[in-house]
Amino acid sequence: MSTARKTPKVGASRPVRQAPAPAGLHYTVAVHSAQAHLFAVTLRIEQPAHNQRVSLPVWIPGSYLVREFSQHLQGLSATQGGQPVALKQLDKHRWQAAAVPGQPLELRYAVYALDASVRTAFLDTTRGFFNPTSLCLQVLGQEDQPHALELVSSPATAGWQVATGLEPHSVDSDGFGHYRAQHYDELADCPVEMGRFWSGSFTAGGVPHRFVVSGTGAWLDGERLLDDTRRICEEQIAFWHGDEAPPFERYVFMMHASADGYGGLEHRNSTALICQRADLPRLNTPTTKPAALKATDGYTTLLGLISHEYFHTWNVKRLRPAEFARYDYTQENYTELLWFFEGFTSYYDDLFLRRAGLIDDTTYLQLLAKTINQVLQTPGRHLQSVAQASFDAWVKYYRIGENTPNATVSYYTKGALVALCLDLTLRTEGHTTLDAVMRELWQRCKGGPMREADLLRALKKLGKRPFDAELAAWVHSTDDLPTHDLLQNQGAKLHHDKAPLAQQLGLRVGESGSLTIKTVLRGGAAEAAGLAAGDEWLGVELPAAQRGEPAEAWRIHKLDELLMLRGQRTELVALVSRDKRLLRCPLDWPTESQTVRLTVADAPRLGNWLNPPDTDAGSHTQG
Incomplete structure (x- = not known):
């Protein structure tokens, strides 16, 4: 639940803006x-x-x-x-x-x-x-x-x-x-x-916030959008500053609603957002309490985006890589720390939805499981460390192609899991939490440029031991992260469900009009069969189901049609069109692969992590 906050001490942590000099x-x-x-x-x-x-x-x-x-x-x-x-x-x-x-x-x-x-x-x-x-x-x-x-x-x-x-x-x-x-x-x-545009406002942490939405209609439930956003903002301001005021005098959310867009970009006292109109809350619909929102609800995703960009107000716009102390707008600005600034922000965005009472434990664990599966379904995690992915963002992350999942790992998703592992490790050892470490970093770096060494010092000071080995393994190597054990120790139960067919085959496909292969994942059955990105999968040849029966050949339009057609047969031939040539690609049916699902096993223990007491959320560590 969102809890009431004391009135911030006006000006306690906000820099005083001098009278503007004449502009030249x-x-x-x-x-x-x-x-x-x-x-x-x-x-x-x-x-x-x-x-x-x-x-x-x-x-x-x-x-x-x-x-x-x-x-x-x-x-x-x-x-x-x-x-x-x-x-x-x-x-x-x-x-x-x-x-x-x-x-x-x-x-x-x-x-x-x-x-x-x-x-x-x-x-x-x-x-x-x-x-x-x-x-x-x-x-x-x-x-x-x-x-x-x-x-x-x-x-x-x-x-x-x-x-x-x-x-x-x-x-x-x-x-x-x-x-x-x-x-x-x-x-x-x-x-x-x-x-x-639609415009509304609220106050959080003693600071006026404005929210404008373009591209929407009279059906927008603006009051709900404002109230939910306010709860996120209050939680985050208290996280960083307790009862003190934040380091900005005003804040503006600028959102454009479109048919199919999505994204956001952070700024020092504002953010620009794009969402799908269908994801916005609507008037004249059955009342749904925020805690009942499902993880698949687009509005939950939208609130996560709002939370993400707002957290950036501190984590990257102020506390930022030393390489970004002064931007050079003429060329690339390289850093290995995007796993921290984007990844840790990605960890906290959904966590603050839970702390603000906008989702429940079950929904939060569903969102976390989605992140875990995204990393596990990326073969590139075995090729590139998350620190390298940060440095290579300029040439890889924003230039997504058919081989991207095989060559790189996302500093958003794996970085979020690094934050998760650090937080749960700190909580298990009982000396501190990642929350306290983030505030220690803010104090240590004076809300300004930081280096990885600053994070290590903060971890050592509050965690009572060095964490160099963890960062070496989790950030600078391609080792998998110990998420499973840490989550189970924190009150979550892990389940392994049958993976979707595309994942089992090692494919990512498009099914709009025709079945088109978008990506062939490294080491999968599709790669072994010789399938390639850009192929149109037209049909399938199957051997006789029983002795004396004829072989079969079928036209397919959807990948799941294979499940019905193959029966128990483990060998088939994919018929594909590549550059207008028809090819036969023998395919061995893979062994069953699995996907991760999380549920609540120990609610009190889980609550100590997901819903910490108000005194913890508002505390500060001076340093």
Whole structure:
């Protein structure tokens, strides 16, 4: 159950924001053409350098892939005193203006925006959204100067409102007008949502939170969404700060509801989210208490996403890899610690749903079992450590192909299980918990950059022994994790059920219109038969079921049809189409494989982990 919290000590842990200095960099963003999906941007540099250089980021923090945002920038021009200034493009994302010091330099350009993800920019006649990393050129040499952003209203934005985490300076009732940022990093970390959207608010930890949802209808149960989100926020603020205030003055959830989208991206005092409309809570439906939500319910998944991105407010936006102490927007920023920042966040996201009373023990264990099975069904875990997966995120995680499960492991899922194993080990030994270790890290690193050595020191201090061997085995090797024994010691019972047919065969398939092989997993029966990603599985040949009977051949459209057709026969021939050639692939039926299921075995012991007392949730470890 969610418990009442004391009123936070205002300003106890929140940095004091000084009065803003005059901004020497001014961005003006307007809708140039919603129909053509073009934003118009003007950048005014009050004190340009000689031959001033500017650049557009190639990536956005939180999404570790070079995305080349400059591909959508067009029509760049420069003037000083109303006269044209020569521009030279230096590379894919940098330009040099032949400016002279002493008078303002003005740059004008347009940005094409039709990416509905949370990472870039989008504009049509119904909605606008952008991350400043997609629209706002970085003025090299002046990154630490105050930045101003003006959002211009126009007939194209009639009836629209604005939502952003930026500090308002002079805005109208709809949010159009002037905003301020202390430096480029702050500007880059504050996305902007514009359009006709549902808006609601609540207070958590003494801080106002706003939640806006675009793409929804009048059927949205906004009060339930606000209440459930508030409970998550209160639990997480208390987790990190007890009765003290969080280190931000406002927070904004910006969610876009679409037909089939899903995802989120964290920011310092906001998050951008995408969900499926079908996952949102609805009015005029039978009342369902949150604790009764099933693990398969899309709303539970959505709440987990909200919890995940909010936890990032601390774990990666403030407490962050030392390599991210200052972002370099021009190239990849490598770290081996994504297993901690994404993985540990993935451990806590669903755990906070349980602690907030939004799901019960059974549902939580179902969600945890799903994570365990995802890791066990990834052959790449035997090839790549989770630390290597973190470093390779730039070339592997975001470039998913048919061989991805065989070559890599997810730092989200395995990282979550590393957190689980550490937490349960600490609890079993009785000296501390991972909760306390996280707070110790926050104090030790002053809510800033950290290294793996800082985690080891915190574990040793609170756990009363070194944990180097555990991190070496669980993080830096390809060994499997001891999840089974640790869970059973904590009051969970493990069951091994028959795996789905695709998993037994070592396949991932698509069944929309035809049976198409998407992935062939390493070491499985499908690989041994010579099946390949991209094959269309047309049919199957089967030997005679009994002596004297004819052999059989059948057309199939669904993988499960094989179960009915094969009977007890252990050999068959898959008939596939590859590059318009028909191939026969002899397939030996595999021995039965299993999947993990978790249930409650010892409720009191499980409760000590999943639903710790309020005094534990609010405690601090000074260090």
